Amino acid sequence: MALDEAALETLGLGTMWVRRGASVDQSATTVDEPQQRAPREAVPADAVPARAAGFEPVRATGVGPAERHGREPAVGDFDRAPSAMPDGAHPASTWEAGGVATLDWDALEARVSACERCRLCEKRTKTVFGVGDRAADWMLIGEAPGENEDKQGEPFVGQAGKLLDSMLRALSLARDENVYIANVVKCRPPGNRNPEPDEVARCEPYLQRQVALLKPKLIIALGRVAAQNLLKTDASISSLRGRVHRYEEVPVIVTYHPAYLLRSLPDKAKAWVDLCLAHDTYRQAIAEEQARQ
Numbered sequence: 001m002a003l004d005e006a007a008l009e010t011l012g013l014g015t016m017w018v019r020r021g022a023s024v025d026q027s028a029t030t031v032d033e034p035q036q037r038a039p040r041e042a043v044p045a046d047a048v049p050a051r052a053a054g055f056e057p058v059r060a061t062g063v064g065p066a067e068r069h070g071r072e073p074a075v076g077d078f079d080r081a082p083s084a085m086p087d088g089a090h091p092a093s094t095w096e097a098g099g100v101a102t103l104d105w106d107a108l109e110a111r112v113s114a115c116e117r118c119r120l121c122e123k124r125t126k127t128v129f130g131v132g133d134r135a136a137d138w139m140l141i142g143e144a145p146g147e148n149e150d151k152q153g154e155p156f157v158g159q160a161g162k163l164l165d166s167m168l169r170a171l172s173l174a175r176d177e178n179v180y181i182a183n184v185v186k187c188r189p190p191g192n193r194n195p196e197p198d199e200v201a202r203c204e205p206y207l208q209r210q211v212a213l214l215k216p217k218l219i220i221a222l223g224r225v226a227a228q229n230l231l232k233t234d235a236s237i238s239s240l241r242g243r244v245h246r247y248e249e250v251p252v253i254v255t256y257h258p259a260y261l262l263r264s265l266p267d268k269a270k271a272w273v274d275l276c277l278a279h280d281t282y283r284q285a286i287a288e289e290q291a292r293q
């Protein structure tokens with residue numbers, strides 16, 4: 001897979017790219033993503049397209065343990081009685097989501113489109129199941145649909161989606177060719193608030209099934225909320241970046257949410273470092289797979 005330097009220009013990184021031979025100061029990462037999500041369609045006023053010079057990927061420093069703690073996967077919850085469901089469970093659907101782990105893609109998408117497993121069903125326009133190549137090696141996971149995603153039923157549309165597409169193009173990837181994109185929860189939280197833990201727990205079996213069906217070789221967690229929910233941790237995105245985690249045994253790289261990057265030009269350079277780590281981790285996964293054959 002070749003890195004597409006031409007596509008880097010559209011990311012507006014300019015002189016901030018990691019150039020060949022330059023060191024990366026991970027300790028400089030002090031600005032975390034905001035605790036509350038900003039409007040997803042904030043257009044960058046300071047995007048400065050510029051020539052991207054030579055760069056090279058940053059090597060993975062090893063596979064660290066996934067910071068899993070707290071609540072375990074919730075598939076079994078689908079068989080619980082209504083009185084045993086966590087807060088936020090939608091009572092009308094308690095018994096409707098059993099057997100998710102056996103569904104194929106189309107059946108899973110249909111199940112999600114009719115889901116009333118949590119309160120987020122009440123104000124959604126459309127469920128946002130996921131989009132992309134169902135045989136892709138790369139999977140990107142965000143936190144939740146925003147306003148436009150809710151209207152269109154597709155993740156990462158609008159300005160943030162365009163930036164994400166540019167980031168993918170820089171890695172010679174495209175959402176309709178060799179990437180699959182999904183969210184932690186499939187329905188829009190009202191007012192773009194962060195999804196509540198019980199909502200994430202109710203929706204997680206769908207994501208777990210998507211991962212099981214896709215069998216990606218690499219997952220990129222987009223943003224603090226997605227990373228914390230996937231990895232079951234309260235750690236900051238600054239501390240989660242730069243390491244290889246695991247979700248359902250798949251390597252996970254954490255980077256910033258594109259909507260955040262639209263407002264933070266300096267952190268675009270850090271996001272590129274993350275993508276380079278993802279690129280190297282993917283290549284390593286391929287090499288290990290070939291060695292086993």
Ligand code: SF4
Binds near residue numbers: 185
């Ligand atoms: S967010 Fe997930 S669990 Fe909640 S209603 Fe939507 S699809 Fe169902």
